[in-house]
Amino acid sequence: MRHLLTIEGMSRADLEDLLDLADEFVDVLDRPIPKVPTLRGATVATLFFEPSTRTRLSFERAARALSADVLTFAPGTSSVTKGESLKDTALTLRAMGADLMVVRHSATGAAHRVAQWVDVPVINGGDGAHQHPTQAILDALTLRRHFGKLDGLHVGIVGDIRHSRVARSGLQAFSTLGARVTLIAPPTLLPLDMTDWPVEVANDFDEVLPHLDVVYLLRIQQERGGTTGFTSLPEYVRRFGLDDSRFARLRPEAVVMHPGPMNRGVEISPHVADSSRTLILDQVRNGVAARMAVLFRLLASPGAER
Amino acid sequence: MIVIRGGSVFTPDGIVTADVVVDGDRVVSVGDPPPPTALIEIDATGCWVGPGLVDLHVHLREPGQEWKEDIASGSRAAAAGGFTAVVAMPNTVPVIDEGHRARFVGERGLKVGLCDVVPAGALTLGREGQHLAHLDELIEAGARIFTDDGDTLVDAGLLRRAMEYLAGRDCVIAQHAEDPGLAEDGHMHGGSVSSRLGMRGLPALAEETIVARDLALVELTGAPYHVQHVSTAGTVELIRQAKGAGLPVTAEVAPHHLVFDHREVESMDPNFKMYPPLRTPDDVAELRKAVLDGTIDAVATDHAPHADHEQEVPFEEAPRGVIGLETAVGATITATDIDQRRFFERLSINPARIARLGEHGVPVTEGSPANLVVIDPTAVWTPERFHSRSQNSPFLGRKLTGKVRATILRGRLTHRETE
Numbered sequence: 050m051r052h053l054l055t056i057e058g059m060s061r062a063d064l065e066d067l068l069d070l071a072d073e074f075v076d077v078l079d080r081p082i083p084k085v086p087t088l089r090g091a092t093v094a095t096l097f098f099e100p101s102t103r104t105r106l107s108f109e110r111a112a113r114a115l116s117a118d119v120l121t122f123a124p125g126t127s128s129v130t131k132g133e134s135l136k137d138t139a140l141t142l143r144a145m146g147a148d149l150m151v152v153r154h155s156a157t158g159a160a161h162r163v164a165q166w167v168d169v170p171v172i173n174g175g176d177g178a179h180q181h182p183t184q185a186i187l188d189a190l191t192l193r194r195h196f197g198k199l200d201g202l203h204v205g206i207v208g209d210i211r212h213s214r215v216a217r218s219g220l221q222a223f224s225t226l227g228a229r230v231t232l233i234a235p236p237t238l239l240p241l242d243m244t245d246w247p248v249e250v251a252n253d254f255d256e257v258l259p260h261l262d263v264v265y266l267l268r269i270q271q272e273r274g275g276t277t278g279f280t281s282l283p284e285y286v287r288r289f290g291l292d293d294s295r296f297a298r299l300r301p302e303a304v305v306m307h308p309g310p311m312n313r314g315v316e317i318s319p320h321v322a323d324s325s326r327t328l329i330l331d332q333v334r335n336g337v338a339a340r341m342a343v344l345f346r347l348l349a350s351p352g353a354e355r
Numbered sequence: 356m357i358v359i360r361g362g363s364v365f366t367p368d369g370i371v372t373a374d375v376v377v378d379g380d381r382v383v384s385v386g387d388p389p390p391p392t393a394l395i396e397i398d399a400t401g402c403w404v405g406p407g408l409v410d411l412h413v414h415l416r417e418p419g420q421e422w423k424e425d426i427a428s429g430s431r432a433a434a435a436g437g438f439t440a441v442v443a444m445p446n447t448v449p450v451i452d453e454g455h456r457a458r459f460v461g462e463r464g465l466k467v468g469l470c471d472v473v474p475a476g477a478l479t480l481g482r483e484g485q486h487l488a489h490l491d492e493l494i495e496a497g498a499r500i501f502t503d504d505g506d507t508l509v510d511a512g513l514l515r516r517a518m519e520y521l522a523g524r525d526c527v528i529a530q531h532a533e534d535p536g537l538a539e540d541g542h543m544h545g546g547s548v549s550s551r552l553g554m555r556g557l558p559a560l561a562e563e564t565i566v567a568r569d570l571a572l573v574e575l576t577g578a579p580y581h582v583q584h585v586s587t588a589g590t591v592e593l594i595r596q597a598k599g600a601g602l603p604v605t606a607e608v609a610p611h612h613l614v615f616d617h618r619e620v621e622s623m624d625p626n627f628k629m630y631p632p633l634r635t636p637d638d639v640a641e642l643r644k645a646v647l648d649g650t651i652d653a654v655a656t657d658h659a660p661h662a663d664h665e666q667e668v669p670f671e672e673a674p675r676g677v678i679g680l681e682t683a684v685g686a687t688i689t690a691t692d693i694d695q696r697r698f699f700e701r702l703s704i705n706p707a708r709i710a711r712l713g714e715h716g717v718p719v720t721e722g723s724p725a726n727l728v729v730i731d732p733t734a735v736w737t738p739e740r741f742h743s744r745s746q747n748s749p750f751l752g753r754k755l756t757g758k759v760r761a762t763i764l765r766g767r768l769t770h771r772e773t774e
Contacts, residue, residue: 057551136667156669157542157554158623166667177671178553217553240550241558274555 050346052164054173055180056221064189064225067342071190074338074345078114087349088117094147096122096138096163097174098154103309103333104174104184108151111340117348120147135159136166143167149348152176155272170347178273181214184308185222187339191332192223192263195304200227205257207233207289208267208316209275211240215308216267220248231257234289238278254289258298266291266307266316282315292318304328357763358389359729362399365406365699367718375404377725380765384721395768397761399729405699407439407726407762409706409715411500411529411607412583412655413680415441415472417463418456419448424660424744426460429680430469432658432743434769436680437759439726440471440707440715441658445482446505452477454492461497469769473710475500478517478528484508487517494524499711502529504583505675507565509535511572518578525711527605529581532565532590533557533630542671544617544632552620554671557632559587566590570597573604581709582606584657586631588641595650605709607655608642610679610686611749615639619749625666625673626749629657643691646701653706656683660745678748681741685755688732695732703728725766734758 050063077085093112097105109119120142133141135154142150150167152160153174160173175181192199204223210216210232220230224247231249232239239250251257258264269275269285279285286292291305296318299305305317305327313319321327357377364373366385373386376393415429424432426443433441443460445451451460457474464472476493480486482503490501501521508514508530517528538561543549545556566582570593573580582594585606597604611629616636619627627633645651659676666673679686687693687702699718707716714724736758738750762770 134664134667135669154669156671157552158671159669161623162667162669176669180553212553214553217551240553241545241556242547242550244547246551 052171053182053343053347054160054164054171056182056185056218059225061225064186064222067186067339067346068190068193070345071186071335071338071342072194074341075335078338084114084116086116087345088112088115091117091148091348092120092146093117093149093151093344094120094122094142095151095174096142096153098124098135098159099175101153103336104153107336108174108340110337111344114337115341115344117344120145135163139163139167143169149344172343172347175214177214178212178217178270179214180218182218183340183343184215185218186343187332187336188219188306189222189226190335190339191306191328194335195328195331198227199223202228202262203231203260204228204263204265205231205233205261206265206267207254207291209238209269209278210234210267211238211278212270212273212275213267219265220246224248233257235279238275254295258295259300262300262303264291264299264303264305266305268310268312268316286315290316290318291321293320296321296324306332308332356390356393357395357397357766357768358393359397359399359404359727360389362402362404362729363695364404364719365695367720370695375719375727377727377763377766380725382719382721382723382725385719397729399760401731401733402760403695403698403730403732404719405695405728406703406716406719407728407764408437408683408702409710409712410438410441410656410658410680410683411653411706411710413441413443413658414446414660414676415443416660417447418459423662426463426472427467428742428744429658430464430467430472432680432741433470434762434764435742435759436682437684437728437730437762438470438680439728439762439764440473440712442473442475442500442710444502444504445475445477450477450482451475452480452488454489454496457493457496457498470764471715473712474498475502475529477501478503478508479513482506484510484513487513487520490520494526499526500529500581501526502531502583504529504531507531507533507535511568514569515572515576518572518576522576522578527579527581527709529583530565530569531583532562532569534561534565537561537564541632542628543620544634546617546635548617548620559589559634559638562587562631563589563593566593570602570604573597573602577603579603584609584612584631584655585642585651586612586634586638588638591641591645591650598650605652606650607653608646608651609657610654610683610690611677613639613642613646613690614686615749620670623670625668625670626677626747626751628670628673628675629659629677630675646691647693647697652701653709654683654687654701655706656680660743661747662745666747678741678743678745680743682738682748682750682755684730684759685736685757686750688757689755725763727763728759729761730757731760732757
């Protein structure tokens with residue numbers, strides 16, 4: 050593995066290798082001193098051109114837990130406001146000694162472009178509505194740790210699929226690992242053409258609800274035009290929100306996931322958000338381990354850059 | 356004096372193998388024994404010889420965006436591509452919506468002298484779609500094609516008025532057909548690939564609904580109407596029906612739409628970003644057929660230069676359009692395997708007629724204008740570097756069949772391949 054840019058094309062073995070490794074790092078994070086020296090001397094740069102809390106912090110936490118140094122780039126306080134391009138920003142950070150770059154950007158393919166310009170591994174930390182591969186890996190890790198395996202699990206992804214990179218990368222990882230995936234949204238929040246996608250599609254949440262093992266909720270991506278996909282927020286909530294009455298009709302062993310940030314009272318009721326059957330904080334915890342696994346594979350495995 | 360020996364020549368009486376002799380700005384003989392020595396000799400054995408190519412659709416970026424291209428560099432690219440006349444789109448800075456600006460473009464072209472640069476006029480002031488441009492001034496300055504290209508004239512009432520105003524003026528209205536509502540600021544064709552890449556898609560219907568609507572106005576007004584860069588099978592069908600009904604409609608297609616489909620965008624290389632976008636393989640097949648059967652009258656490049664630094668961005672942030680002047684011949688022959696007669700109809704005769712250019716697109720005969728091109732239709736080559744100031748070509752590194760050997764404008768050699 051040279052870069053991690055997309056889940057598309059990754060085999061079951063590729064994914065399971067990362068999950069196995071991540072499991073070990075979960076154990077590391079449980080130790081009294083949750084730190085290993087593996088990446089001492091390496092520098093991980095995070096280039097986040099879009100606002101983010103958990104993903105950037107999670108990567109930085111993962112890098113430090115592997116004893117790597119961190120270079121943080123944030124556009125609000127940087128030369129991007131002076132017109133510096135993505136290319137020059139990447140080259141500048143490389144020249145400062147970055148050994149790996151995590152790129153988050155509002156445009157599809159931004160991380161792919163950076164990977165063409167620099168000679169170090171690049172991790173896609175989310176590109177437009179395209180892919181968010183480490184989110185898919187941490188979600189698969191969370192499901193595998195909770196259920197033992199993904200084979201046969203029925204995962205319903207609910208909400209603004211059209212504008213969601215989490216949905217695109219997640220559904221590929223879940224189905225490669227043996228889960229059955231149903232996308233649940235009004236037609237206006239679904240991609241135009243899903244020919245060959247390994248998914249089923251439902252427009253009626255209530256019909257599918259009792260059959261799901263996992264309800265994966267997405268937020269409306271207002272910044273990408275998600276609000277044009279429905280009539281009004283109250284009407285959206287009535288049809289697609291996981292409120293208390295829908296929550297009560299879930300199978301007893303079913304769980305709720307959300308990539309964050311949540312909008313309480315919209316896609317998820319406050320009661321559901323705080324319930325013990327949500328894995329939302331497990332996702333956050335496992336995210337650090339999953340990213341440690343990816344950093345390790347790209348920087349410390351035989352044949353890796355360093 | 357120039358002698359072009361042994362080529363397959365496009366004459367008013369069909370294709371004949373003959374020597375062509377040029378003296379001054381005229382062809383002085385076709386088929387007669389040439390003089391034993393001439394100032395310039397061109398061996399055209401195995402080559403097509405015909406009237407210089409005419410491009411109905413180029414963006415030369417002058418005035419205002421000379422870092423991308425100017426009339427000199429664009430003319431050089433045109434000559435290298437076999438063109439003796441190009442129609443410059445009016446979306447410059449400032450917009451060509453007044454007579455003196457159109458005159459500037461034409462005169463710059465003459466001064467450079469590598470290719471006739473014919474200004475197209477904007478249809479509306481500033482291409483803003485609100486008020487008609489200074490159409491009379493533009494006509495006096497030589498504009499015959501009127502378009503807000505780059506944008507669509509969305510207001511059907513204003514389009515109707517333009518059609519009525521220009522009726523009987525020997526002009527044509529050309530439309531860049533893209534309904535902004537349906538287009539939704541899409542970055543690529545709306546379909547399976549855009550869905551997977553998570554990019555906003557621009558559906559085929561955005562083009563087809565505008566063309567269908569405009570054709571109803573053509574039926575009402577009888578005004579000549581030209582569809583720019585047709586990209587979908589549905590548009591081809593609309594044009595076929597309109598022509599069947601006898602409407603004064605013409606259409607062009609860009610070479611890149613004959614060669615590539617939307618799967619190329621998976622590379623996320625901005626050299627595959629253009630409007631209209633690359634469509635599906637089925638659309639490509641239909642466009643190729645329409646070029647061969649004449650439903651589409653002309654191949655026009657939509658040559659749209661952008662500088663390297665503007666292309667070094669993520670796909671969605673890249674500007675619209677790609678260059679095409681120097682690859683039009685190779686792309687057209689490679690995509691369609693077209694014969695010589697139809698090739699010159701689509702790239703010279705028909706576009707010259709649509710642009711109302713009397714001295715271009717004339718079959719080669721004694722006394723015809725010495726605007727000529729020599730093309731080797733079997734030469735295989737791979738584009739690597741262009742004369743254009745910009746290099747944003749989707750054909751970089753792609754093998755093409757068909758290459759320009761020489762271009763002649765008014766009896767002067769404007770390009771000769773050096774090998």
